[in-house]
Amino acid sequence: MKKMLVVLLVLGCGLVGTPANASTSAWTASWGTAPTQQWDAQPQTTVRNVVHLSVGGNVVRVRLSNLFGKAPLVVDRATVAVSANGTADIVAGTLRTLRVHGKARLTIPAGKEVVSDPVPLRVGDEATLLVSTYVADAPGEGTIHPFAAQRSFVATGDHAGDATGGAFGATTDFWWYVTAVDVLGPRVRGAVVAFGDSITDGVGSSWDVNRRYPDVLARRLLAAGKRMGVANEGIGGNKVLKDPLPGQEWQGPGALTRFDRDALGRAGVHTVILLEGVNDLINAPATDPAALIAAYGELKSRAHAKGVKLICATVLPYKGFGAWTPQAETARQAVNAAVRAGACDDLVDFDAVMRDPADPEQVNPAYVQGDKLHPNDAGYVLMANAIDLADL
Structure with missing residues (x-):
């Protein structure tokens, strides 16, 4: 191969999720993936x-x-x-x-x-x-x-x-x-949507054993007694500002296009963790960081309109990856500075925990694949552990 209760028939391209303040008997996304x-x-x-x-x-x-x-x-x-x-x-x-x-x-x-x-x-x-x-x-x-x-x-x-x-x-x-896949069950407290690109999607993690960072986050929540669903809405190659060019549909519609469906449309969504931007920088090193920061602000406004909290993540370093340039690094630092300054409701500083102390423009070699961009299993654990469960 190349390679309900309520009955619902979706009449649009997405389904509006259960309100964030819904009771524990509401539908909750327990698994999700983004169609591309x-x-x-x-x-x-x-x-x-x-x-x-x-x-x-x-x-x-x-x-x-x-x-x-x-x-x-x-x-x-x-x-x-x-x-x-x-x-x-x-x-x-x-x-x-x-x-x-x-x-x-x-x-x-x-x-x-x-x-x-x-x-x-x-x-x-x-x-x-x-x-x-x-x-x-x-x-x-x-x-x-x-x-x-x-x-x-x-x-x-x-x-x-x-x-x-x-x-x-x-x-x-x-x-x-x-x-x-959505569930109904007792004591379920809504869902967290991990929204992003290939790093959220889990590129570089071991196959068939669920070691993407959202998987590790889900296990942390259960261990802490917080019964929340986690849906992974990452897409490899996904950008914030642009939809894919013809022939690159595997990258999925840009974040601004798909956010309402893939994030806010998930059942019971309470919080969205946004990790996006590196593909905008990689594919267009002249990207104005102000455009990315403004896009984060637009996504935040959309989330608030649905009663959903938006946590933004800092963009991981990627020096050593083939498309890295000093100009793009300057833009990445500007985006991360805005996130740390309060561009979203809260932040998780993946950059701080993943960067190499000897060269902060690259990921710590212990936590990254050979491409210098995608974390390995240990890196995904480190990322999940950096998220403050109290913020979810």
């Missing part, structure tokens, strides 16, 4: 998407997307189940059919998303779910998230209802069609 582009869809194929929840609940609902499709997408069958140890096998008694308005065969118009009816399914904190979609007659494009740091499973034919994974002889590095 269309990809050559495969007919007569079942994708068994592997998604790792942050917080558990007693009822779930799943969002399926045809956001970037150019024709209606018919999902002939969709299911959700608990994975047996992260495999394509299903824990006995947990397989559920996904329906919208009671219908198991789902038609998603081009440019739209749907949210399933509520599914009674008890899932634990940090449960791994399998969201399986069978599409018999795929249109030309399928909406995906291209970098998952998680291998999902693929089978030819309709195997969405299989209890075992024997038919799933292939894998995919993408998440197909699924963009969110």
Whole structure:
């Protein structure tokens, strides 16, 4: 492969999330990913998407997307189940059919998303779910998230209802069609959205073991007794100020374009952690830092209009990466100075904890990949530990 309760059918490109002050019985995003582009869809194929929840609940609902499709997408069958140890096998008694308005065969118009009816399914904190979609007659494009740091499973034919994974002889590095899993459960206190670029997305983290910084943050929250969902809305290559050029759709719409959908539209969102800007600097070293700072201010105003808190992160150093220039470094320092001066409601200083004491313009070699830009597993732990849980 190249490589509810309330019933809701989304009529726009995003779904307005539950208000930040909602009760603990409100829907909460437990997992999320940002759709980025269309990809050559495969007919007569079942994708068994592997998604790792942050917080558990007693009822779930799943969002399926045809956001970037150019024709209606018919999902002939969709299911959700608990994975047996992260495999394509299903824990006995947990397989559920996904329906919208009671219908198991789902038609998603081009440019739209749907949210399933509520599914009674008890899932634990940090449960791994399998969201399986069978599409018999795929249109030309399928909406995906291209970098998952998680291998999902693929089978030819309709195997969405299989209890075992024997038919799933292939894998995919993408998440197909699924963009969110929300839960209802006791004592859940809303959701945190980690919004950003490839560093939030988890590029450089180990595959299939959930070591992105939002994953580590979710575990910290649970350990501290703060039952909050965490949704990862990072996209590799994402910029703040610009949408992608043709042929670069994998970078996703720019932050200013997608913020309302991918951040403020997540269920129960209470706080957004914004880590964006490095791709604006890398791809256009002459970027005026004032433009990025103004964009942060606009995102802050949008968040406040929805009752959501915006925490801005300082941009990590990246000297040694091929696109680094002294001019871009000056702009990065100006952006970080504005964040530290109060550009957002609060801040997390990733720059301060990740930089090399011997050369503050680069990341500490102990915490970065060979590209000098993306953290390694230890770096992502350091980033998650730098976030003050009291601010969330």
